[in-house]
Amino acid sequence: MKRNALHPRGYQRTAKVNDVQGQLHIDRYLTNFSVMFRQAPSMFVSGTASTPIPVMNESDKYTIYPRGYFWRDEAKVRPLGGRPAQVGYKVESGNYNAEEWALETTIDDRQRANTDAPINLEENATILLEQKQMIREDRIWASEFFKTGVWTHEEIGGTDFDPFNDAASTPISIIDGQKTMMAQSTGFMPNKMVVGANVKDALRSNADITDRIKYTQTGVATDAILAMLFEVDSFSVARSVYNAADEGEDDDFEFIVDPNGIWLGYVAPTAGLNVPTSIARFGWTGFLGGAANNIGGVITRGRDDRAYSDWFHSRNAYDYKLVSPDLGIYISNAVIPNSN
Numbered sequence: 001m002k003r004n005a006l007h008p009r010g011y012q013r014t015a016k017v018n019d020v021q022g023q024l025h026i027d028r029y030l031t032n033f034s035v036m037f038r039q040a041p042s043m044f045v046s047g048t049a050s051t052p053i054p055v056m057n058e059s060d061k062y063t064i065y066p067r068g069y070f071w072r073d074e075a076k077v078r079p080l081g082g083r084p085a086q087v088g089y090k091v092e093s094g095n096y097n098a099e100e101w102a103l104e105t106t107i108d109d110r111q112r113a114n115t116d117a118p119i120n121l122e123e124n125a126t127i128l129l130e131q132k133q134m135i136r137e138d139r140i141w142a143s144e145f146f147k148t149g150v151w152t153h154e155e156i157g158g159t160d161f162d163p164f165n166d167a168a169s170t171p172i173s174i175i176d177g178q179k180t181m182m183a184q185s186t187g188f189m190p191n192k193m194v195v196g197a198n199v200k201d202a203l204r205s206n207a208d209i210t211d212r213i214k215y216t217q218t219g220v221a222t223d224a225i226l227a228m229l230f231e232v233d234s235f236s237v238a239r240s241v242y243n244a245a246d247e248g249e250d251d252d253f254e255f256i257v258d259p260n261g262i263w264l265g266y267v268a269p270t271a272g273l274n275v276p277t278s279i280a281r282f283g284w285t286g287f288l289g290g291a292a293n294n295i296g297g298v299i300t301r302g303r304d305d306r307a308y309s310d311w312f313h314s315r316n317a318y319d320y321k322l323v324s325p326d327l328g329i330y331i332s333n334a335v336i337p338n339s340n
Helices: 017-025 108-115 121-145 171-186 198-203 207-213 223-229
Strands: 051-055 058-065 092-097 099-108 152-157 193-196 233-240 241-243 254-255 262-265 279-284 295-305 309-322 330-332
Touching: 092 309, 099 108, 099 121, 121 241, 121 295, 121 309, 152 171, 171 207, 171 262, 171 330, 193 198, 198 223, 198 233, 207 223, 223 233, 233 330
Parallel strands: 051 279, 152 330, 193 233
Antiparallel strands: 058 092, 099 309, 193 262, 241 254, 262 330, 279 309, 295 309
């Protein structure tokens, strides 16, 4: 061995096997595993709890026929030589105004040249824009419709009924009572039910629910079983989340929809003449040509040679509109934390 005065015994240290292996292997990204917290579309509720209406113009009017004129019993016996009782109706109008919501992200040529598999820059750009647009729509829907002071029918847990996490509560009879009230005033029953995350958790362990399903195949209050119990076409749990913190601040993840609330309403599956609905989403399909879809949204890409980058744009043009306040029910404090 070669003598080395720096070594305690005067000899040069021999490299260990691990040192040699470290020189032979350079860490790279795994091609069969990566981590991305992508929210599934099922976590968002704005698309489920609104009627999609494609429109060709940024703003327009729609016709409203007040139901009171059509529901009066005014038929009378016609006297000999007399005219039939004369009836009529009035026509009102509503309007929408679609706004464009847009985002951009870019991929620089240097990023492409320096990116290893399995990172897919194009796919990641699309996911980034898609997630942000869905968050924006759910926040609009929640801020406009999932609150008090909007709907004709409202209930408050702890005041009008026992909250669902109370042992004495009876969720099915409470919901049935609200549905019957809507049917009496509108002729329509709710077909959509949106609940906050805490409400779903409370329903899963509520005795009024568990006693009814204990002999079913699963014995578990799944969304499908709850839809059958409450007799609605769609039972959705609003679990979409957004980061309320600005970039550079500590993350602040919040539920978009109040986790303790419930919304029930009638939502027409498709738009049509003389079709009522509670909430409409007017998608400006006439604005975004080419690859625009039927909800007024599109993702496009292009090249900016001066910036040596590819750009990706997400553009959505729409307006969420309260159409019929009588066709919706909002229940606040359906769950009150620490209530028992």
